[in-house]
Amino acid sequence: MSASEELSNTMAVMTPEERLATVLSIAEECIGEDELLPLLHVKHNPVCYVDFEPSCRVHIAQGVGKAINVNRMVRAGCKVKILVAVQKTAKDLDKVRTISRYMIEIWESLGMNIDKVEFIWSPEQINNRAQEYWPLVMDIARRNKVERLMRLQLNPAHVSATKLLDPIMRCADILFTEVDICLVGIDQREENIMAREYCECMGKNKPIILLHHMLTSFKEGQKMSKSNPSLDIFMDDSEGLVKLKINKAFCPIKIVEGNICLEYIEHIVFPSLEKFEIVRHESHGGSRTYLGMEEFVADYHSGALHPRDVKNSLAKAINDILQPVRDHFNKNNEAKVLHNIVKEYLATNPA
Incomplete structure (x- = not known):
């Protein structure tokens, strides 16, 4: 039985309540949660x-x-539409397409169920229906105050006028794609609320918003960013580099709150491997396999687990997760060519 057939069988036996639990397992916050179960009852x-x-x-x-x-989301029966959102200042669209193909190769190598995903190229979608898209953008802009858009900017004192359009266009993208559920990072909360408010004004069905967790950087208190290559783990990092970065990570003994290593274990390791194995010498308590975050956190908080052992075990787990990606880009010629092109792009534009 293929993976797609197995997934279809799983969906067929899941109740709407089970599908609801699967969807909500992603969200740190769900806006419109009371609308979700009725939706799953009427839409498979x-x-x-x-x-x-x-x-x-x-x-x-x-x-x-x-x-x-x-x-x-696919397991819960959803049809996923991934919008390739091109930066408004992007000039080389061929380069952006190449990078998009590279990212899709990464997801395939990780086991993303690509068969159930539709990728939408935003410039094409906009250009094909420009007579609908731009009036929508202008109508959303007309219904929102400048003060609200300014609050969404990282540096309001030095923001350009074009930056004020970004949240409006992100809101328009959601509405234009015609979706039931939006799965976005918690940093996009306001744009999605704008989309729901607009639908309410226009008498349209409002999208339900799932806001997922956003990993922080290995340096305490910093948001993960592509501009911090020494502080974050990237998909093309070597095994040694992963170990080096995790060894430098913020991981205070017995402290759970704000512990970056524990955050990775909860949001990356357990969902990927369904377990976390502490590997250590018998004289230090021996190896132990955890099947859930609750028991692991209790042991860490009590001091039964040392940060050194957690870091070593986390590095091994992350490298196990990344190894299929490394293998794919080493063995698949087309993927290897894409990776080399992207590395050349990065060499000329490190940011």
Whole structure:
């Protein structure tokens, strides 16, 4: 039996309540949660919106995290539409397409169920229906105040006028793609609320919003970013580099809150491997396999687990997760060519 057939059989026996639990397992917050179960009762294949902006540097949240989340949505019966959201300032669209193909190769090598995913190229979607898209953008802009758009900017004092259009266009992308559920990072909360408010004004069905967790950097308190190559794990990092970065990670003894290593274990390791194995010498308590976060956190908080052992075990787990990606880009000629092109892009534009 193929993976797709097995997935279809799983979906066929899941109740709407079980599908609801699967969907909510992704979300740190669900806006419109009371609307979700009724939707799953009437729609066996609701449409889920996911976006991504192609980048030469693909960190582990973009790679592994997105594959985990998309597969959960597919398992719950959703048809996933991934919008390739091109930066408004992008000039070389061929380069962006190449990077997009590179990211799709990464997701395939991780086991994302690509057969159940539709990739939408945003410039093509906009250009094919420009007479609908731009009036929608202008109508959303007309219904929102400048002050609200300014609050969404990282540096409001030095923001350009074009930057004010970004949240409006992200909101328009959601509505234009015609979806039931939006799966986005918690940093996109306001744009998605704007989309729901607009639908309410227009008497249309509002998309349900799933806001997923966003991994922080290995340096305490910093958001994960492609501009921090020494602080974050990227999909093309070597085994040694993964170990080096994790060894430098913020992981205070007995402290759970804000512990970056524990965050990786919860959001990357357990969803990928369904277990976390502490490998250590018998004189230090011997190896132990955890099947859930609760028991692991209790042991760490009590001091039964030392940060050194956690870091060593986390590095091994992350390398196990990344190994299929390394193998794919080493053995598949087409993927190897893509990777080399992306590396050349990165060499000329490190940011």
